[in-house]
Amino acid sequence: MTAIAKEISTLLSEHRHDIWELWNKYLIVRAKSVVEVVGVDETKARTRTLLDNLIHVLPAKDDKTNESYQKVMEVLAKVSRRMSEQNMTPSETAMFILSVKEAVFPVIQEHFDDKKFADAIITVNHLIDHFALTTFEVYLDSREELISDQQNAFREISVPVVKVWEKIIMIPLIGMLDSERTQMMMEVLLTALEDMQSKVAILDISGIPVVDTLVARHLITAASAVRLMGAECIITGVRAKIAQTLVQLGVDLGGFTTCTTMADGLQLALELTDQKIG
Amino acid sequence: MKSSENSNECFEILISNYEDIILARQKVKSFMQKTGFSVLAQTRIVTAVSELARNIVVHAGQGKMSAYQITKKRNRPGLKCVFKDQGPGISNIDEAMKEGFSTSNSLGLGLSGARKLCNEFHIESAEKKGTTISIVEWL
Numbered sequence: 001m002t003a004i005a006k007e008i009s010t011l012l013s014e015h016r017h018d019i020w021e022l023w024n025k026y027l028i029v030r031a032k033s034v035v036e037v038v039g040v041d042e043t044k045a046r047t048r049t050l051l052d053n054l055i056h057v058l059p060a061k062d063d064k065t066n067e068s069y070q071k072v073m074e075v076l077a078k079v080s081r082r083m084s085e086q087n088m089t090p091s092e093t094a095m096f097i098l099s100v101k102e103a104v105f106p107v108i109q110e111h112f113d114d115k116k117f118a119d120a121i122i123t124v125n126h127l128i129d130h131f132a133l134t135t136f137e138v139y140l141d142s143r144e145e146l147i148s149d150q151q152n153a154f155r156e157i158s159v160p161v162v163k164v165w166e167k168i169i170m171i172p173l174i175g176m177l178d179s180e181r182t183q184m185m186m187e188v189l190l191t192a193l194e195d196m197q198s199k200v201a202i203l204d205i206s207g208i209p210v211v212d213t214l215v216a217r218h219l220i221t222a223a224s225a226v227r228l229m230g231a232e233c234i235i236t237g238v239r240a241k242i243a244q245t246l247v248q249l250g251v252d253l254g255g256f257t258t259c260t261t262m263a264d265g266l267q268l269a270l271e272l273t274d275q276k277i278g
Numbered sequence: 279m280k281s282s283e284n285s286n287e288c289f290e291i292l293i294s295n296y297e298d299i300i301l302a303r304q305k306v307k308s309f310m311q312k313t314g315f316s317v318l319a320q321t322r323i324v325t326a327v328s329e330l331a332r333n334i335v336v337h338a339g340q341g342k343m344s345a346y347q348i349t350k351k352r353n354r355p356g357l358k359c360v361f362k363d364q365g366p367g368i369s370n371i372d373e374a375m376k377e378g379f380s381t382s383n384s385l386g387l388g389l390s391g392a393r394k395l396c397n398e399f400h401i402e403s404a405e406k407k408g409t410t411i412s413i414v415e416w417l
Contacts, residue, residue, distance in 0.1 A: 178296050210303055210321075212328040213387045220385075241321040248322065249329075249391030250377050 002059065004119050008108065009058040012051075015107045020051050023103035030102075031095035037086045038079060050075050051100070058127065076131055080138040084146075090139050094132045101128055159185045161192040165277075167199040168269045170262075174207035182218040189222060193229055200269040201226050204262055206237030216251040223256050232257065232272055236265035285346040285358065293361075294340035299331040302343050306359065309345065313355060315417060323357065323415050326395040329388035330361045330411055336382050338365020338408065348414070356397075356416040364408040371403060 012019060024047055027035055035043050049071065056068035063069060076097060083093040101124065108120045159181065162170045169192050171185065193201060203222065208215060219235060226233040236259045238246075246253065259265040270276065288309060291302045306327050310320045327343070334341035341363025348356045368374045375393065380386030393399040398414035 176296070176300055210324050210328050212325050212332075213385045213391060214328075214332060216387075217385045241318050244318065245321050245325050245395065248394045249325065250387045250394070251385065251391070 004116065005123050006059045007112075007116075008120050008123060009055050011107065011111055012055050012058070012104065016051065016055070019100075019103045019107060020048060022106075023047055023051065023100050026099045026102050027096070030099045031092055033088050033092045034079070034083065034096045037083060037088060046075055046079060047100075050097070054100070054127070058123070072131060073134060076135050077138045080135040081142045084139045084142040090136050093135050093139050097128060097131050097135060101125070159188050161188055163192075163196055163198070164202070164266060165270065165273075166275060167197065167273045168202065168266070169193065169196055169198045169200075170202040170204060170266075172204045172207060175209075177208060177215045177218050179218075182222070185218075186222055186225060190225060190229065193226065193231055198231060199273050200232045200234060202234045202236055202262070202265045202269060204237045204265070205235060205242075206239075206262070208237075211242045211246060213249055213251060216246065216249070216253070220253070220256070232269075234259060234265045234268055236260070236262050285348045288345045288347050290342055290344045292340070292342050293331050293334045295335060296332075299328060299335065302331045303328055306345060306357070309347075310357060310415075313347070313357065313417060315357075315415070319415060322395040323359075323413070326392040326413055327359060329392045330359075330413070333388060333409075334361060334363045334365070336384075338363035341365065341408075350416065354416055356414055358412060358414045360410065360412040362408070362410045367405045367407050367409055368401075368403040369405045371401060375401075 024044060027043060027047070038046065053068035053071045053075075057066060057072060060066040060069065079096055080093050083096075104124055105121065108124070109117055112120055159171065159173075162172070164170045169189075171189055173185065175181075177185075189201060189203075192198065203219065205211060205215075205219070223233040223235065234257045235253070238253075238258045238260055240260075257268065259268060289305055291298060291305060293299065293302060303324050307320055307324050310323060315323070331343060334343075341361065344360045344362070346358040346360070348358045350356065373379055375390050376386075377390045378386040379390075389401075392411075392413065396413040396415050398412075400412045401409070402411075403409040
């Protein structure tokens with residue numbers, strides 16, 4: 001296999017320019033989106049680098065420390081990353097490197113006899129497919145990075161404190177109350193109580209889709225801490241289906257003030273602080 | 279599975295972290311919406327799913343939930359969810375089912391609550407052998 005790899009390498013090297021032109025032609029047909037995302041001039045530069053290095057990688061086989069191998073990986077990683085950021089599909093991304101086969105095979109077919117041709121095709125296929133898989137991996141990695149970035153961004157905005165009136169603060173709770181988020185909510189809530197000299201804290205659970213025992217426990221903990229600071233805690237957004245579910249679960253919120261709507265909660269909070277609107 | 283019931287597996291979710299719990303809840307919810315369960319039934323069952331899926335994460339680390347569409351005599355449709363793990367198991371099921379019993383600093387209402395939230399509840403567990411819990415809700 002190594003001997004044939006060397007032969008292919010020499011052959012491709014001789015026809016380097018033709019292959020490169022043909023490849024770029026195919027790219028425009030088969031992977032137009034890649035060319036659009038990367039840009040025509042840059043595509044040409046990238047394919048040139050890739051082809052030059054691929055020719056060197058061929059005889060070296062699976063040697064991952066090879067300089068050309070690393071160069072190919074680097075270029076492919078850059079392109080895949082860009083494609084993923086631009087919301088292109090993984091197939092379009094893989095087509096970028098896969099399309100080189102269509103430019104390489106005719107040259108091999110023309111210069112090798114039948115027996116050698118088969119070996120040569122297997123060798124080239126093996127190498128290019130390996131790189132195509134790499135583009136897919138990089139694509140996935142960068143997607144996962146994106147998701148975890150978004151999660152972080154979401155976490156940051158997830159616990160806002162709103163001062164709704166003099167001495168009254170409100171925290172709208174949204175989504176899933178995991179322990180990390182609850183920890184954050186507690187900190188934000190207690191700090192705000194102190195800083196804003198508030199007497200009433202309204203925790204609105206309208207945005208929590210499922211109120212189970214874990215959420216209930218977090219609410220009870222938060223409400224107890226608020227009371228320790230000498231303030232009142234009102235839990236609003238307890239809809240009919242949630243009330244019924246909580247009762248069946250056996251969760252006792254009896255010791256806490258709860259309301260169906262934010263409006264009721266605010267009304268109550270105003271009464272508790274001897275205030276009136278208007 | 280009783281012989282009078284037909285079952286049809288709809289989906290299976292591997293559960294090993296909190297995101298999987300959300301996924302399980304959403305899948306069950308959308309299935310119940312499609313089948314025509316009331317909003318109240320949806321809320322009850324989704325809450326039970328949340329409790330049982332979290333039990334898997336907290337106590338066993340990983341496991342899976344399989345959901346089946348089942349039908350009884352006279353074509354009454356229902357949903358069956360089976361939660362299976364290979365975790366440490368429960369040594370005393372009666373004690374674990376009591377309200378307020380917890381080994382994880384929680385309210386201790388999850389298991390007993392889940393039983394009350396659905397029509398049928400079945401638990402099987404032995405120490406070091408894992409736990410299998412199935413719940414059924416009829417339309």
